Amino acid sequence: MAFLGSALGRLGVRRDAQNLDDRPKQNPASQKRVPRIGGALSGLAANRPAPPARRHDPKHHRTIFISDTHLGTRGAKANYLLDFLRHNECETLYLVGDIIDGWRLQRHWFWNKTHDAVIQEVLGKAQNGTKVIYVPGNHDEVLRDYVNLNVAGIELKYEVIHETADNRRLLVIHGDHFDGVVKYAKWLAHLGDWAYAAALSANDGFNAVRRRFGLPYWSLSAYLKHKVKNAVEYISNYQTAVAREARERGVDGVVCGHIHYAEIKMMDGILYCNDGDWVESCTALVEDSLGNLEIVRWTDVMAETGADRRARAA
DSSP, rough: OOOHHHHHHTTOOOGGGGGGGGGOOHHHHHHHHHHHHHHHHHHHHSOOOOOOOOOOEEEEEEEEEOOOOOOOTHHHHHHHHHHHHHHHOOOOOOOSSSSBOOOHHHOOOOHHHHHHHHHHHHHHHHHTTTTEOOOOOOOOGGGGGGOOOTTTTTTEEEOOOOOOTTTOOEEOOGGGOOOOOHOOOOHHHHHHHHHHHHHHHHHHHHHHHHHTOOOOOOOOOHHHHHHHHEEEEEEEHHHHHHHHHHHHTTOOOOEEEEOOOEEEEETTTTTEEEEEOOOSSSEEEEOOOOOOOOEEEEEHHHHHHHHHHHHHHO
C-alpha cells in the first residue's frame, strides 16, 4: 500500500483512507512486485506536467469504458488516449484493466510525459466529480490485492455490475480469467507478450512509412488479427466463454477487454461488449443518456477532424 500513497503523494493527491481496513491482504508475490513498480512511478510523478489544455465543448457521455492502454510500454498510443480523454467527459469512467503494464515495467522501464499526462487527466476527472472505477487486469494484477480501496477518488474493484440508463445489468470484468494461456500457462503468456511487443514495434515502423505519404494511422497488427484463422478462432472462443459467464451470473450482458478486439454483438441473448485497446485500434465503449452503447474509434475521429497529424507529431 505504501507505493500508492507515495506515488499519489508526489502527484499532490491525498489518499482516501476510509476503506483502508477493508483492503485484502497482500500475497507474498505481490509484495515483491509492488515496490518496483511503485518506486518508479513515484520518481516520475515528481515531474508533474502543467495542467492540460481543455476543449471548450467536450462530448458528454453517461459512461465511458476503456481498457488495455498498456501505459509503460512503447506500444501505448498515449497521445491518442490523452486527446480522447480531453475531448470526452462522462458521469462514470471505467478503467477495465491493463491500464499500466506492470509486466513490462518490471523488465524494462519506459515512461514519458504523455503517459504521465494521461494519469493526470484521469486523476483530474476523479477530482472534478467523475466516478472512476478501476477493474485491474492481468498486466496490472498487483492492484487486485487492493480492491475495495478508494484512492484519490478512484475505486478499485475486482469486478462491477453496471446498470445502463435503460436498466440493463452488465458485468464489467477485464476477462483474462477466460484466456486459457493466461490462466494455465503464464510463462507462455509472457512469451506471447514479448512477441506481441515485437509485432507492435513493426507496426510502428509500418506507420512511420505511412506518415511520409501523409496517411493516417492504421493498425497492421489489428488487420492481421482479423484475418489469421487461429486468431479469429481464439477471439470466438474467448467471446463464447465470457458470454457464458454472464449468462450464468443472470445479467443482461458483459463489458470486457483483454483481447484487443472491440466489438458489440448479441450472443444467445447476452449482450457482449469489448471496449478494445489503445495499442492497436484506439477504441472506447461509450453509453449515452438513453443507454445506447457504441464503439468509438478515436483514430477515425481524429482523422476526420485533422487532429491525427498533430497527435502523431507530438
